[in-house]
Amino acid sequence: MTAAQGDVRGRGGAGHVAREPEGVVSWLTTTDHKKVGVLYMVTAFLFFLVAGAFSILMRAELAAPGLQLMDLGTYNELFTMHGTAMIFFFATPMVVGLANYFVPLQLGAADVAFPRLNAFTYWLFLFSALIVFGGFFVAAGAAAFGWYGYPPLSTATYSPGLGADLWVMGLLLSGVASILGAVNLLATIFAMRAPGLTMFRLPLFTWNILVTSVLMLFTFPVIGAALAMLFIDRNLGGSFFTAEGDPLVYQHLFWFFGHPEVYIIALPFFGIVSEIVPVFSRKPLFGYKAFVFATVLIGAYSFSVWAHHMFTTGAIAALFFTITSFLIAIPTGVKFFGWIATMWRGRIWLATPMLHCLGMMGMFLIGGITGVFLASAPIDYALHDTYYVVAHMHYVLFGTGVFAMFAGVFYWFPKMTGRMLDERLGAIQFWLVFIGFNLTFFPMHQLGIDGMPRRVGDYLAATGWTDLNFVSTAGTAVIALGVVIFLYNFVTSLSHGPLAGDDPWGGHTLEWATSSPPPHHNFARLPPITSDRPVLDERLALGPRQGGEPIQPPASRSQEGRRRRG
Amino acid sequence: MTKPRRAWRRLPEAALLVALTGCLPAAVTDRGREVAWLYDLFFVAAAIVFVFVAALIGWSVVRYRGAPGRDVALPEPVHGNLRLEIMWWALPTALVVLLIGFTWVVLAQVDAREEEPSLTIEVEGFQWGWRFTYEEADVVVSGTAADPPTLTLPTERTIAFVITSTDVVHSFSIPAFLIKRDALPTRKNRFDVVIELAGTYGGQCGEFCGLLHARQLFEIKAVPGDEFDTWLASQARTEP
Amino acid sequence: MAEEVRFFLRGLVYLVPITVVYWLVSKEPAGTALLVALVVGFVAVIGLVLLHASSAAAELRPRSGGIAGRLLGAVNRAIGFHERVDAPPPLEGGPDLIPTGSPWPLITAASIVVAGLGLIFGTWLLLPGLALLAWALLGWLTQLDRA
Ligand code: HEM
Ligand SMILES: [Cu+2]
Ligand SMILES: [Cu+2]
Numbered sequence: 017m018t019a020a021q022g023d024v025r026g027r028g029g030a031g032h033v034a035r036e037p038e039g040v041v042s043w044l045t046t047t048d049h050k051k052v053g054v055l056y057m058v059t060a061f062l063f064f065l066v067a068g069a070f071s072i073l074m075r076a077e078l079a080a081p082g083l084q085l086m087d088l089g090t091y092n093e094l095f096t097m098h099g100t101a102m103i104f105f106f107a108t109p110m111v112v113g114l115a116n117y118f119v120p121l122q123l124g125a126a127d128v129a130f131p132r133l134n135a136f137t138y139w140l141f142l143f144s145a146l147i148v149f150g151g152f153f154v155a156a157g158a159a160a161f162g163w164y165g166y167p168p169l170s171t172a173t174y175s176p177g178l179g180a181d182l183w184v185m186g187l188l189l190s191g192v193a194s195i196l197g198a199v200n201l202l203a204t205i206f207a208m209r210a211p212g213l214t215m216f217r218l219p220l221f222t223w224n225i226l227v228t229s230v231l232m233l234f235t236f237p238v239i240g241a242a243l244a245m246l247f248i249d250r251n252l253g254g255s256f257f258t259a260e261g262d263p264l265v266y267q268h269l270f271w272f273f274g275h276p277e278v279y280i281i282a283l284p285f286f287g288i289v290s291e292i293v294p295v296f297s298r299k300p301l302f303g304y305k306a307f308v309f310a311t312v313l314i315g316a317y318s319f320s321v322w323a324h325h326m327f328t329t330g331a332i333a334a335l336f337f338t339i340t341s342f343l344i345a346i347p348t349g350v351k352f353f354g355w356i357a358t359m360w361r362g363r364i365w366l367a368t369p370m371l372h373c374l375g376m377m378g379m380f381l382i383g384g385i386t387g388v389f390l391a392s393a394p395i396d397y398a399l400h401d402t403y404y405v406v407a408h409m410h411y412v413l414f415g416t417g418v419f420a421m422f423a424g425v426f427y428w429f430p431k432m433t434g435r436m437l438d439e440r441l442g443a444i445q446f447w448l449v450f451i452g453f454n455l456t457f458f459p460m461h462q463l464g465i466d467g468m469p470r471r472v473g474d475y476l477a478a479t480g481w482t483d484l485n486f487v488s489t490a491g492t493a494v495i496a497l498g499v500v501i502f503l504y505n506f507v508t509s510l511s512h513g514p515l516a517g518d519d520p521w522g523g524h525t526l527e528w529a530t531s532s533p534p535p536h537h538n539f540a541r542l543p544p545i546t547s548d549r550p551v552l553d554e555r556l557a558l559g560p561r562q563g564g565e566p567i568q569p570p571a572s573r574s575q576e577g578r579r580r581r582g
Numbered sequence: 583m584t585k586p587r588r589a590w591r592r593l594p595e596a597a598l599l600v601a602l603t604g605c606l607p608a609a610v611t612d613r614g615r616e617v618a619w620l621y622d623l624f625f626v627a628a629a630i631v632f633v634f635v636a637a638l639i640g641w642s643v644v645r646y647r648g649a650p651g652r653d654v655a656l657p658e659p660v661h662g663n664l665r666l667e668i669m670w671w672a673l674p675t676a677l678v679v680l681l682i683g684f685t686w687v688v689l690a691q692v693d694a695r696e697e698e699p700s701l702t703i704e705v706e707g708f709q710w711g712w713r714f715t716y717e718e719a720d721v722v723v724s725g726t727a728a729d730p731p732t733l734t735l736p737t738e739r740t741i742a743f744v745i746t747s748t749d750v751v752h753s754f755s756i757p758a759f760l761i762k763r764d765a766l767p768t769r770k771n772r773f774d775v776v777i778e779l780a781g782t783y784g785g786q787c788g789e790f791c792g793l794l795h796a797r798q799l800f801e802i803k804a805v806p807g808d809e810f811d812t813w814l815a816s817q818a819r820t821e822p
Numbered sequence: 823m824a825e826e827v828r829f830f831l832r833g834l835v836y837l838v839p840i841t842v843v844y845w846l847v848s849k850e851p852a853g854t855a856l857l858v859a860l861v862v863g864f865v866a867v868i869g870l871v872l873l874h875a876s877s878a879a880a881e882l883r884p885r886s887g888g889i890a891g892r893l894l895g896a897v898n899r900a901i902g903f904h905e906r907v908d909a910p911p912p913l914e915g916g917p918d919l920i921p922t923g924s925p926w927p928l929i930t931a932a933s934i935v936v937a938g939l940g941l942i943f944g945t946w947l948l949l950p951g952l953a954l955l956a957w958a959l960l961g962w963l964t965q966l967d968r969a
Pocket of ligand 2: 325
């Protein structure tokens with residue numbers, strides 16, 4: 017504590033001495049939000065690799081008609097676990113990890129509100145994920161009823177295996193972790209802001225995390241209830257969702273959670289894009305309040321659209337859900353205009369974070385547009401549960417969860433490690449993933465229009481779906497190559513990347529006011545906060561030519577050796 | 583301004599133009615015609631929005647691209663513009679209202695039910711197959727994954743499908759008709775349709791229902807009314 | 823502090839009417855119940871925040887003026903987009919002392935998982951899990967004062 021008060025020399029207190037124990041034990045017992053954040057992110061990324069490996073197997077099987085690699089049962093397990101893991105064990109915890117690391121920094125705070133609770137939610141998430149994956153190691157295999165586990169199929173009668181129980185219990189516990197994590201983030205944002213940091217000066221990433229936390233707080237209890245009832249049906253003789261009960265109620269409960277979940281994943285990544293675009297356009301964000309308002313509206317609207325996933329049940333108010341779903345397009349469109357207006361007349365620096373943001377905008381634009389098709393009930397009658405939906409959902413989820421995630425990783429890696437990722441490799445990776453992604457998923461629109469249903473491990477050659485499926489599988493290989501390049505870049509840059517300095521990009525928000533990596537207590541001093549971009553303000557106040565440290569382009573490792581910090 | 587090496591920005595537009603050729607298959611039913619029409623309308627709107635937004639993004643990147651690195655002399659900081667902001671709330675709102683209006687009309691047409699359909703088929707999904715009952719004639723056709731059934735239907739007559747399931751959730755889906763409806767164990771679902779074009783149309787379960795979901799196929803054979811009548815009569819006679 | 827409250831009030835501006843509309847057009851009980859629960863949840867959070875920050879309540883309270891003026895003022899104060907920039911720091915709280923590391927979060931999570939698996943595999947696992955959980959919670963709580 018004395019260090020935090022005493023050391024005001026550098027911008028980040030380079031003289032600070034860490035006092036946590038080193039080594040494995042320090043990770044097992046840590047309550048530092050930065051370390052917990054890193055644990056979250058690394059774990060989530062590992063699950064991304066696992067779920068990605070499942071998708072490679074699925075795509076390999078679908079490259080040609082007939083069953084080449086596996087039987088239908090295995091395929092069913094794979095897509096179930098791919099979807100489950102991507103949503104619950106990759107995208108959601110990745111969001112929580114990023115929030116853990118960067119929300120306190122953006123607030124100018126020393127930690128989250130409840131550091132131990134924070135560590136607890138991480139461990140609970142990790143263990144519950146392992147429980148779900150444990151299904152692969154029991155006799156009957158993993159759960160095989162899709163990531164939304166509709167009863168009666170998911171009841172004991174039709175899915176008697178142990179893997180299904182592990183799936184239910186694991187998701188239930190990870191839901192508890194998510195609720196507690198949301199409480200923690202809410203309390204942090206409400207209670208731990210630096211003096212002068214009013215709500216309307218919060219960085220956009222933090223605003224998006226705030227709305228996300230509210231969505232998590234109110235929707236995870238709903239899926240928790242659904243899973244608990246399913247668990248009772250399966251193990252304790254209940255009949256909430258069996259044919260004597262009402263399986264449709266489960267669908268309502270699931271999607272009351274499931275649709276906001278899409279925004280739990282999307283909003284924080286919108287937030288990341290809204291952070292990066294101004295920095296790399298070298299202009300303040302255009303229309304800050306419009307962004308905030310759009311974020312809040314998306315959050316509120318997302319509670320009232322759930323049954324657009326149930327149009328074909330014929331048992332819901334189709335027009336109501338068509339209208340509410342369309343409404344979401346409006347604030348989403350506003351965000352696009354805001355990003356564009358921020359770039360307009362800027363000086364765009366096309367470094368890897370910005371490149372990935374542009375990729376996200378392009379892909380989410382397509383995903384958003386196809387979403388409008390699916391929101392129209394009559395069109396959904398035709399396209400529901402076809403590959404069109406698989407295409408739509410990946411343009412949305414991959415566009416945000418992967419492209420914007422990489423944008424954030426390239427942007428914040430220097431903050432977390434003090435070193436740069438390699439820009440050239442990053443650009444190559446971007447183009448590989450971008451091309452591979454579109455090769456994989458664009459043809460799926462046409463497959464869906466041609467009537468190919470999702471969740472099938474096989475199809476007949478007579479359907480004429482073979483060529484497009486083959487293209488799609490080839491694209492997956494290209495994505496995989498891009499991801500491998502990222503891994504190489506990541507691992508080598510950790511120890512050999514050029515030194516980054518505290519603020520390599522010329523950031524606007526508080527995380528750039530401390531050293532890289534930040535000391536245990538985060539800040540030695542805070543700049544005065546009179547707007548949503550205190551670091552930029554301070555730099556401007558210092559005059560255009562002496563703006564603190566010079567901002568230099570991060571050199572490619574090949575071009576220039578290690579650069580020392582000034 | 584558009585240097586050739588920036589041509590990649592055009593790629594998404596090109597891709598969308600490619601997709602233009604990929605409209606919904608030509609409609610073969612009365613309701614399908616409405617859906618296909620609505621889809622086309624959406625597609626035109628989507629193409630305009632996509633080209634507009636992608637072009638704005640592309641243009642700003644190309645036009646305002648700056649050198650990497652040190653740039654402390656920032657461009658004139660602009661934080662907002664009320665007129666612009668009103669415009670971009672209004673623009674998507676107008677478009678959305680328009681699309682809601684058309685959806686409203688088509689939804690009513692597609693969901694419309696005939697008081698007295700000339701033919702009622704009870705559709706029962708089960709793991710893993712289909713049972714079709716011609717209610718008026720008391721004829722049953724059924725088949726499983728190993729031997730998928732063929733449903734013979736008349737053209738130019740209103741057919742009502744009443745759909746249910748005996749176990750888990752399935753979905754009665756005929757891509758060529760541009761429609762599907764879930765088969766739920768706890769309720770009866772219904773849609774009506776008039777087939778306008780004779781032919782053979784593939785059908786497949788649309789909601790994941792377990793191990794052999796991928797094999798839960800059926801086929802619809804649409805024939806002219808008189809041909810259908812003869813067929814049905816022959817079935818009724820052979821049925822005990 | 824009032825902006826935190828306004829945030830949820832603005833949510834209610836949409837959620838309350840949509841709940842009513844949903845019930846009227848669908849008469850569907852499950853979804854309506856969920857929406858009602860959501861509204862109640864929002865109200866509860868607002869109550870919690872007000873409880874912690876009486877300054878927020880004061881900021882939102884109606885002031886003088888004619889009936890219409892007070893009404894409009896109240897609505898504007900409740901959901902308007904303005905914020906006192908000289909506002910006192912948000913909710914009192916947050917650790918001025920950063921807790922040192924603790925093994926208890928990990929142990930507590932592990933014991934909950936054991937207990938959860940006990941619900942599947944039987945009491946032979948459930949009981950040890952609960953015992954472990956009790957021990958972990960005890961450890962966690964007694965460590966708190968040494969933070
Ligand atoms: C790494 C590249 C990826 C590939 C090649 C891929 C491929 C696929 C494929 C082929 C399916 C359809 C399976 C079927 O219906 O038979 C699928 C389903 C799904 N994917 Fe992905 N995916 C990828 C990444 C992601 C990401 C990043 C997310 C989410 C953040 C995601 C979420 C889902 C979900 C939720 C499903 C639905 C699973 C279900 O039907 O239960 N995927 N994926
Ligand atoms: Cu949804
Ligand atoms: Cu099926």
